[in-house]
Amino acid sequence: MAAESGTPGAGLRLAVLGAGVMGSGIAALAVGHGIAVSLVDLDRRRLDEAPARIGHQVRTAQLMGALPDGVAPGALGTCLSLADLVTAGDAAPTAVIEAVTEDADAKAKVLADVSALVAPGTPIISNTSAIPIDELARAAARPEDLIGTHFMNPPYLIRTVEVIRGTRTGEATLDALRALLAALRREPVVVADAPGFVTSRILHPMINDAVRVVAAGTADAESVDRLMQGCLGHPTGPLRTADLIGLDNLVDSLWVLHGRTGDEGCRPCDVLLEMVRAGHLGRKSGRGFYEYEGEKT
């Protein structure tokens, strides 16, 4: 179904690159706000599973009152190739969100490819939890079209979005992203470029320390989270947050931070690395610091 005329997302068409946790979550947010989405992933199995996962998230968002009333869902299409996006006229994306895995080389390759394909002036938004936008801009054909976002998970539930303006990001690109986020009813906070920006630079070493506290036997995971919630007002506690982020993504981001800042506090601790090796990735695998029966996505 197309977006209803007059809805904030009418006329917008989003290309989301990567059908993983964040790509699917951002796609669900857009679809739920009446914005048409083309979801691209080179992994056929992941792409085939994505519509059901996104549909589930849209329903969850509706259940939790996180979607506007009376807005018809945006159309969701899937593509196995970036080249499928390059179609003329109305089907061309008005913005691209790159949400592939948190690996600088992988992101750089996708950004190079997509920036060579889409029309100049099309905002290209890299969703990353830690990789500096200026670093990624070196791969883009037009660095002025590139800007960063750091959506929290799940995107439909958390309204504040960290926006990272690279030193070469154009004013028009920032304006276009602000308009897109307004259509998605998100609230941007624009920050300068740096490894981990603001949220990950603070949160991820803190989670790493929380895991070390558990590993040292000072307290179990639940006690750590209860203390951080009850005493310090953290909404879910650092270890539940880690499970929601995905421990593999967390480790990737910590390596990015460690490699670019030299901060030893950002070196992923052994327990985190062991959990990732064992496939205990958090909510998405059904087990992390907690167990999630029936919640695997």
Place this chain on the structure above:
Amino acid sequence: MTTSPDHPVPEPAGDAGRVRTDLLRFLAKHTGRDWATDADVFGNGGLSSIFAMELVVHLERTYGIAIRGADLRMDNFRTVQRMGALVERLRQPAGGPGA
């Protein structure tokens, strides 16, 4: 009655009490504590609201219903009584009881 595509063979229709008993058992299994039928399961000390979707999927699969549109809101899942009433309503043939 609309049938959920995830579970095309619903349990045979039963009384509201059976739905409530099933829900109380489901909640106890997932939370490790007992619940009253009028308790707010998402209230203080209760479930995370993210768990609400599990309740929706459980009801759809167990009773062969599809919960859509305006029915898909948290208020319908706050208590066992409300969930039971929703299931009873959605299990009625179109046109209401006896139609």
